[in-house]
Amino acid sequence: MTRTLWDSTVGKKVIMAVSGLVMLLYLVVHMIGNLKIFFGAGEFNHYAHWLRTMGEPFLHHEWALWLVRIGLVAAVVLHGVSAYHLSRRDIRARPSGYVHRKPRAAYATRTMRWGGIILALFIVWHILDLTTGTVHPGGFQSGRPYQNVIDTFSTWYGNTVYIVAVLALGLHVQHGFWSAAQTLGVGNATRDRILKTTANALALVLTAGFVAVPVAVMTGVVS
Amino acid sequence: MKLTLRVWRQPHAEAPGAMATYEVDGISPNMSFLEMLDTLNEELVLDGDEPVAFDHDCREGICGACSLVINGDAHGPEPTTTCQLHMRSFQDGQTIDVEPWRAAAFPVVKDLVVDRSAFDRIIQSGGYISAPTGTAPDAHATPVPKPDADFAFEHAECIGCGACVAACPNGSAMLFTSAKVNHLNVLPQGAPERETRVLDMVAAMDEEGFGGCTLAGECATACPKGIPLPSIAAMNKEWLRATRKVRR
Numbered sequence: 001m002t003r004t005l006w007d008s009t010v011g012k013k014v015i016m017a018v019s020g021l022v023m024l025l026y027l028v029v030h031m032i033g034n035l036k037i038f039f040g041a042g043e044f045n046h047y048a049h050w051l052r053t054m055g056e057p058f059l060h061h062e063w064a065l066w067l068v069r070i071g072l073v074a075a076v077v078l079h080g081v082s083a084y085h086l087s088r089r090d091i092r093a094r095p096s097g098y099v100h101r102k103p104r105a106a107y108a109t110r111t112m113r114w115g116g117i118i119l120a121l122f123i124v125w126h127i128l129d130l131t132t133g134t135v136h137p138g139g140f141q142s143g144r145p146y147q148n149v150i151d152t153f154s155t156w157y158g159n160t161v162y163i164v165a166v167l168a169l170g171l172h173v174q175h176g177f178w179s180a181a182q183t184l185g186v187g188n189a190t191r192d193r194i195l196k197t198t199a200n201a202l203a204l205v206l207t208a209g210f211v212a213v214p215v216a217v218m219t220g221v222v223s
Numbered sequence: 224m225k226l227t228l229r230v231w232r233q234p235h236a237e238a239p240g241a242m243a244t245y246e247v248d249g250i251s252p253n254m255s256f257l258e259m260l261d262t263l264n265e266e267l268v269l270d271g272d273e274p275v276a277f278d279h280d281c282r283e284g285i286c287g288a289c290s291l292v293i294n295g296d297a298h299g300p301e302p303t304t305t306c307q308l309h310m311r312s313f314q315d316g317q318t319i320d321v322e323p324w325r326a327a328a329f330p331v332v333k334d335l336v337v338d339r340s341a342f343d344r345i346i347q348s349g350g351y352i353s354a355p356t357g358t359a360p361d362a363h364a365t366p367v368p369k370p371d372a373d374f375a376f377e378h379a380e381c382i383g384c385g386a387c388v389a390a391c392p393n394g395s396a397m398l399f400t401s402a403k404v405n406h407l408n409v410l411p412q413g414a415p416e417r418e419t420r421v422l423d424m425v426a427a428m429d430e431e432g433f434g435g436c437t438l439a440g441e442c443a444t445a446c447p448k449g450i451p452l453p454s455i456a457a458m459n460k461e462w463l464r465a466t467r468k469v470r471r
């Protein structure tokens with residue numbers, strides 16, 4: 001069955017849909033967590049600390065966090081590799097275009113590939129910035145995420161990179177959520193409206209929720 | 224009507240092709256697009272030139288032989304086949320671009336004619352039912368619920384013209400294949416091959432080098448028979464069901 005999935009265009013799309021939905025679920029949780037920044041350094045840092053202790057004493061320190069990380073890496077890799085395979089195949093299937101060009105498909109649909117590349121690059125930068133601190137502006141302080149977030153969003157490029165990525169995410173989710181429903185065979189004519197509305201709502205809430213943090217730092221609401 | 228046509232000319236599969244410009248005059252708005260091309264060809268033949276090759280057969284919108292991407296739209300600006308498209312859909316003096324279906328799996332044979340036998344091979348892989356031969360069975364011997372009959376009929380309307388592939392930015396045959404799978408899979412007559420049909424037809428589709436689906440929706444917009452986009456989701460559902468049931 002694994003082979004059937006991997007070797008078929010329909011199956012590989014199923015892998016993309018499932019891994020996409022896993023990432024989407026994570027992002028909703030992540031966004032809610034981020035909003036704790038509005039309740040001050042104490043609550044935000046405490047939440048970040050809890051992420052390391054969750055699951056204790058059943059699980060060892062940080063085990064739960066590492067399980068989530070492993071799951072996410074698997075999702076990102078499966079999603080990215082499938083996207084690459086399918087895109088390469090799609091481009092080969094249409095070797096010559098039409099002389100008479102027409103604007104095609106919705107913006108969100110057309111930008112899935114470039115949006116995905118932006119997201120992949122962002123994920124790398126984001127981890128190096130706020131998880132490992134490798135490219136963090138101003139001394140990275142492990143265990144003081146509140147201050148680290150303020151540092152990042154006090155630079156023009158930190159804000160730019162982040163906001164561009166979040167806008168790309170909104171577009172990706174707008175087409176992606178509805179698309180995943182079709183791929184998984186849940187979509188049909190009667191459900192189309194509710195699926196599209198849910199996709200739009202998810203995209204909007206995620207974009208607004210993530211963008212709120214840099215905007216708050218820029219405007220001094222959070223400092 | 225007087226028109227300027229820019230038509231894809233390609234002597235044979237291996238030769239390079241290019242758009243060629245022609246002027247046609249005296250076109251009636253009541254002519255079909257194919258009759259307009261017939262008029263052009265008559266003039267070309269009289270001038271000792273090679274006529275433009277294009278596919279056609281029934282000319283009544285039921286066989287699926289006609290094709291053509293007209294001003295960037297598969298089967299032109301109306302939701303119908305090229306043979307049923309009338310010149311009244313264009314303006315006097317307009318320039319019209321006429322190109323063949325474009326997809327790796329539909330190589331150009333000559334001018335506007337492409338090889339669509341990839342569709343035949345998809346059908347051969349599972350687009351049939353195994354029925355005992357003999358006298359026709361009683362009409363009501365196998366009851367089919369009305370919603371299922373409607374669903375099957377909606378998909379049976381597919382004439383296999385390939386407009387979906389031509390319109391798809393990925394040259395994907397998902398709408399065609401889903402129409403064929405859904406048509407038979409919902410009916411009791413199609414039940415014995417329900418799982419193998421969808422697995423084999425999707426595999427055949429991939430084998431032919433068609434692209435995958437990105438839900439751009441161009442196929443359903445281009446379809447002259449109105450096969451809806453959710454057909455693809457319905458086939459995906461059948462495919463997932465079959466993968467769970469069949470071990471191979």
Ligand code: HEM
Nearest residue numbers: 016017020023024083112116117119120176179180183437
């Ligand atoms: C690692 C970076 C990423 C890349 C390279 C990428 C690329 C892609 C591509 C090329 C598609 C297919 C688009 C299409 O069919 O038109 C897609 C679909 C999708 N993506 Fe991503 N993406 C990435 C990250 C994400 C993230 C972070 C999420 C989480 C919200 C996500 C969720 C989805 C969903 C739900 C789909 C729809 C799957 C389907 O159509 O069945 N992607 N992605």
Ligand code: FES
Nearest residue numbers: 282286287289306
């Ligand atoms: S010629 Fe038969 S459908 Fe157009």
